[in-house]
Amino acid sequence: MEILDQLNPEQREAVTTTEGPLLVLAGAGSGKTRVVTLRIIYLLQMGVPPSRILGLTFTNKAAGEMKERVRTITQSDVWISTFHSLGVRILREAIHVLGYNRDFTIYDADDSEKVVNDCLQEMGFQEAKPMVKDVKHFISHSKNQLLDPQKIKTKGSLQKDEIAVSVYEKYQEKLKQYNAVDFDDLLFLPVKIFQEFPAIEEIYANRWSYLLIDEYQDTNHAQYVLIKHLVEKTGNLCIVGDPDQSIYSWRGANIENIMNFESDYPTGKVIRLEQNYRSRSNILEAANEVVARNQVRYDKKLWSDRGAGQKIEHFRGNTDKEEAQYVAERLKHHHEHNQVHWSHMVVFYRTHAQSRAFEDLFYLRHIPYVIMGGVSFYQRREVKDILAYLKMVQSGTDYLAFERTINLPKRGIGETTLDKIKHGASEEGKSIFSFCEAIADNLPLKSTIRLTSKQKQGLTGYVEIIRDLRKVHQECSLKQLVESAIDRSDYLAYLREDQESYDDRKANLNSLMAKADEWGTSSPEATLESFLEELSLKSTLDDADHTKDRVHLMTIHNGKGLEYTAVFLVGMEENIFPHASAKDDMSELEEERRLCYVGMTRAKEYLYLSDVRSRFMWGRILSQSPSRFLSEIPSGFIEQVKSVVRRTEMAKEVPIKEEESFSDDMDQTIPEGLEEPMQEGQVICHSEFGVGVIQKVYQGSAGLTYKILFSKDNRERSIVARYVKLKKI
Secondary structure, three states, X not given: OHHHHHOXXXXXXXXXXXXXXXXXXXXXXXXXXXXXXXXXXXXXXXXXXXXXXXXXXXXXXXXXXXXXXXXXXXXXXXXXXXHHXXXXXXXXXXXXXXOOOOOOEEEOHHHHHHHXXXXXXXXXXXXXXXXXXXXXXXXXHHHHOOOOHHXXXXXXXXXXXXXXXXXXXXXXXXXXXXXXXXXXXXXXXXXXXXXXXXHHHXXXXXXXXXXXXXXXXXXXXXXXXXXXXXXXXXXXXXXXEOXXXXXXXXXXXXXXXXXOHHHHOOOOEEEXXXXXXXXXXXXXHHHHHHHOOOOOOOOOOOEOOOOOOOOEEEEEEOOHHHHHHHHHHHHHHHHHHOOOOHHHEEEEEOOHHHHHHHHHHHHHOOOOEEEOOOOOHHHOHHHHHHHHHHHHHHOOOOHHHHHHHOOOOOOOOOHHHHHHHHHHHHHHOOOHHHHHHHHHOOOOOOOOOOOOHHHHHHHHHHHHHHHHHHHHHHHOOHHHHHHXXXXXXXXXXXXOOOHHHHHHHHHHHHHHHHHHHHHHHHOOXXXXXXXXXXXXXXXXXXXXXXXXXXXXXXXXXXXXXXXXXXXXXXXXXXXXXXXXXXXXXXXXXXXXXXXXXXXXXXXXXXXXXXXXXXXXXXOEEEEOOEOHHHHOOOHHHEEEEOOOOOOOOOOOOOOOOEOOOOOHHHOOOOOOOOOOOOOOOOEEEEOOOEEEEEEEEEEEOOEEEEEEEEOOOOEEEEEEOOOOOOEEO
């Protein structure tokens, strides 16, 4: 077949081995996404119906790109999605057997924590806030291990977790009352259905003949069991992954899932993809040497025919400011002399706190940058407020959406009254909105809710808004519904209360309308339910704007799956990377090493590693020692740099000793006994930069330093006097 011509022998074997269990060990940059996509196309060309193929991956972006490529080549629509999207599909069809309605709402992390907080307060913990994240983590971990409160009690592991188990039990009751599920339920509940209702499990086990899973090393226990159910009948499972890139144990990923493939599927086949199409050989071979130190891995060795490339540069500075200065110099060099786009370069750090020194300096040096993995667009207050109105249109059972919108604008309904309304709805057996309608319409109720005239008026007005929006929903487009929600709630007047943020927040609402318009016209079957579902499953990186030319700053965890021309791995110090919490646990230390491997293999052309002797952390300056990972790279792949380096315009590999000053606090009195310095305003000639004028004379940490404006390129440079001979003119 024509599609096989573009593949190497191992890739071709992975695509054409269609029957039975198959593990494709796909190293970084080895073309695994192409293999998964072409395998689906190959199955279609063999005559397999699209409805019999299921592809699963971990990001909406990856799933969308694969699905579009399959559609472009074959004009066929195959179900390719994230695990969580598949979970939603199963629950929309079958959740009624667990006592939920099919129009359930999906709660995000903030919503879930709000419910946990409510549970704790109802249980008498008035200072609940400090406990919320720990309890929510316990619940999430339990669901990923497929443990409901009853199973935890049966296992006899209560003791220190007794409070958390009680909250978990109450939390699930509340979600069911609100007809809502959290993100973990999207995996937990489908497995629960399969385990408790064998007839339903059989339907799904027979639905797909071929199951393909990308990034299998990132699966957790719930995903592992879900996969087992889905392939029980056919056994045609193709998993693609790399144990050396398993870096998400902290969110439940279990490397044993991929390591146990051959014991789970004794008849299975393993194919290794070792040719890397991304990086230069120096980078790959260095990364291989680092990760080879791990014990838990499949043996493989990446190679590239792209040539050795430039050596990895290692800079050791005195402070984190020097480190930032070094990175800024190299970024500017590549942008100005190698014509590398800012967005094709990245600064990777182990923790978010490390970004500040780079942000401060990049701002001063006019280097455009963006923090990746920050607050998602869909998590912004104004966006969540309007989406909450849409959730009330979709379903009247979502108490959190009601609580969020009832006082937008203020209607005088405080927490005490909200509690009465919630308990009244429960006593009446009504949804929260149906109960409010009954109050507004003066219908007879068993529950007695006393409202002031202002509260009654406010509640009646709120009910009218939701009813009006439901009419708009029936008659108009999704975009018009969003516009009406903003207009009928008088939301812009609410935003005007904070004039400083008004323009930005209004712009975000305009973007939401544009998204609704795009969604509404993309498919004749696009619905409000599917729109809200899509946004609930969005991740921070899915909605990141990659179109602007800006240097990317992010944690290494957020960089998985990406690639850059130039990569800077900063903070390569013990207790930072590897992280202090991992040093005494071999499995955690091996994951840190895999994280280093992932960071290194994002680089195509240039890789820079840096550490410092002292760093300002936790309110004080601490002495730092180099990361053990640096010593695991053979010296032949490394070029050591002991000072801030600036390349010449001709990109000569000659370091120039100099020091930059970025703030007045480095300006000190020149000590006595030194050679008489040149004066400000003196015209000089530099052997490489040409004619310049001294702008400033000061004593830097490396000695007498001149800040000079050179006419050749109209740039200021700081030159340490003892390293360079300057000629007076």
